[in-house]
Amino acid sequence: MIKLNFSNLTKIPAQHGITDDDVKAKAHLIPEFLKKIHNRDQGFYSVIDDKEMLKKINDYAQSVEGKYNDIIVLGIGGSSLGTICLQQSLKHLFENELNRGPKLHVMDNIDPTWLKQLDDILDYEKTLFIVVTKSGGTPETLSQYFYFRNLSDKKGLDPKEHFIFVTDPEKGLLRKIAIEEGIPAFDVPQNVGGRFSVLTSVGLLPAKLIGINIEELIKGAQKIRDQFLSEELKNNSPFALATIQYLLGEKGKIINVVIPYSQRLIRFADWYRQLLAESIGKTLDNDGNKVYRGLTPINALGVTDQHSQSQLYNEGPNDKLFLFIEVADLGPELLIPNLKPNDETVSFLKNISFNKLMKTEKIGTEQALTKNDRPNLTIEVNSVSEESLGELFMLFEASIAFLGEFYNINAFDQPGVELSKNLTKELLSGENL
């Protein structure tokens, strides 16, 4: 099970670090925060008990087994980032070049070149489009849907066989189309926000269709959910994580860098970027005061970004908290055959594996940061598996809920995205020209 190791924080001066006691001093807030979170009536931690949802996904997947060569997700933001992460984390890293099983492509942009080029690799008769928009009205996603639906119709294909929707159970244009035209549709529960929806049909349906074990994902999430609901600090890792992020944020560590040491987790950091940015980046607090809150997330990757970002992280402004994700089992040991053992450049690479080198570089990196008084902690997972992904998703979602309460803001809305949307509509309607 996931473990939070923040011992490095206690090794650096108080102005940049925190102690066990600092965290413990906040533990009394857990019951109050849990009550406030319950009152917000959010479903991200209860939807994972929805057995009907899983059954519907499993039944559908069984009914279409072997039918599609390509699965295309049309969606953006919370409708795509979780799925991209699941694919990268749990499938072969060159899956789409292996020509086996269905290939998944997540189209989370409206770039015309990208959309047009997708055409070059699709056989529409063997393609399923999953259209994902919680509101049912995301203009980018609907535009993509219109485009591919039009192409599919022109080829004389039955839309009920080549499109499925994941959207609000009742409202929105996509639900309306589903009802009118009999297109299969899955629900996004109304009380689960887009960025918290990876463990609903939004993420689970495409995951299941490419062979990911969704029961294990849920199992991992449930374990951490039980921690989240515990009023005991020692059992509540989401609260501990949120406390650290909050306390260090107050000490000027306003940038949170997520650094998984695993190529498979490179997109996990992208998923978390949305969660932290949209949830905590808020102008108004719950009392209507202008507070301009926010922690700015950065995605990084070990060991790769040691050769890109470490210089800044170690020598630049001390304004960051580093969240390492360490994987105990990186896969079968892969030995480095040192072909030049006597050359001093590489003589230290004696009988070691890539696994060992990667882990040791992580230790070297955290030790350097700690010596430079840069706060850092490590989230340890056993392996990159369905269960550990479920744990990671829920750890970060639940910590965000606590973090919102620390800041006295609503972590579940996103009022700041309306302005640019409205300006875009005005521009297209000629009102703003």
Add this chain to the structure above:
Amino acid sequence: MIKLNFSNLTKIPAQHGITDDDVKAKAHLIPEFLKKIHNRDQGFYSVIDDKEMLKKINDYAQSVEGKYNDIIVLGIGGSSLGTICLQQSLKHLFENELNRGPKLHVMDNIDPTWLKQLDDILDYEKTLFIVVTKSGGTPETLSQYFYFRNLSDKKGLDPKEHFIFVTDPEKGLLRKIAIEEGIPAFDVPQNVGGRFSVLTSVGLLPAKLIGINIEELIKGAQKIRDQFLSEELKNNSPFALATIQYLLGEKGKIINVVIPYSQRLIRFADWYRQLLAESIGKTLDNDGNKVYRGLTPINALGVTDQHSQSQLYNEGPNDKLFLFIEVADLGPELLIPNLKPNDETVSFLKNISFNKLMKTEKIGTEQALTKNDRPNLTIEVNSVSEESLGELFMLFEASIAFLGEFYNINAFDQPGVELSKNLTKELLSGENL
């Protein structure tokens, strides 16, 4: 040709923006800064005139035409980020699934699962490994080389036919191996740092091998280089850009977000992350004072990250400068066939193309940021072409050189990465256990 549009900066209050006059007031520094930069004896702006380098690359490419199905770059940081960007920007976005021409994979990590899985898609007899390390001693890259060389040798393949090196002209282990074993090797000029090396053999050789027009890349870079060397502000867009970044950094805009509105440019922002982070993130200034300088780069993507980061960008702390990259020609117009023109959700999507929607969303996004007093500027390029990539690379490299002089730091070294490297070596040698 590239154009810098910073009119939005003049529309917001002085504490968050800047005026034309603010930039003009720094123009007198250009001659002094250019002199200082010349004295640093860096080759990033002269290497692009090296016709011998191009000839060597072209001759080699011609000699191996049609010989390889797979081209694997082994390299990390400055040895890989430029190549990844060139591939993403200038090749078909599903190139590696089209089964035509050579496929390029850039392996910029040592994750054992990733390295092992590469095996599943390679036919070693038709594979070329390009080993890229400027110093010739990067442990991660040498480990990868040993691993694949060992596999290749076991298959009885001639290493001279399946490996080429890009490294220091004289020094380092890789150069030594090249000389001893007769493996073809290309030079990284000693006065061109890794993160400035995309327009040397580091980036140009793999680019050429996958059919990118490297002469056009160079042509674009030369145009901006000529601007860079101009002492007139009106002709010197790299200086204008650096001035804005510096002045706004001094006003607390310590995060620089690069947002291309083009799926093809998604990796350009990754390339720039290293350039800005490693060049400007420095503890010591030129006089040895501890200054802890640095601008923290963030990669984003339009329109995708409107649905992930915009909330924070508009409502959170006003600590960011936004650098949009706008592409005038996004490719052939791709019309959105509005299948529900009478539904109010999408009624504004009337007779418009994805091209128009993408551009309009960019305008809506910058207008929203401007209304929220968030400083932003736009770099306009004609299209995503070799020439415009060359312009972009040189614009940002040259602006970094000026930025280093503004901060009175050395933009060309990276002393802060040594500590973690040494700690890793000690750990592997048992000295630190």
